[in-house]
Amino acid sequence: MVGANAIDNLPAYLALEPAAGSPVRLAALLIGVNAGPLITPWASLATLLWHQRLTSFDVRIRWGRYMLLGLIVAPVTVVLATLALAASA
Incomplete structure (x- = not known):
């Protein structure tokens, strides 16, 4: 997760x-x-x-809000998905 935010997800x-x-x-x-x-x-x-694409439809997203919500959602998503993976392995 840290690497993806630092240098982009594919690299x-x-x-x-x-x-x-x-x-696993x-x-x-x-x-x-x-x-x-x-x-x-x-990232x-x-x-x-x-x-x-959203901007082309006049949907405005403030990057600050995006990053704030991402700080909450991303770690929770990664932890829960990894726990589900571990439980199924």
Whole structure:
């Protein structure tokens, strides 16, 4: 999650994939790099593309609010998804 917010989700995944070592850890990595970028707008190209699309429909999103909500939602999402993964493994 931290790597995805620092350098973008795809480079973070590619950098950390060799260290995953097992299918469960790889799934946990995927959870982190895909749900983690909810905190910073630049952490995922998809976020920027959705923002552009919403802007084209005159939907305004303040980045400060986005980041504040992301600080709440992303860690909870990553923890709960990883716990569900661990429980099923």
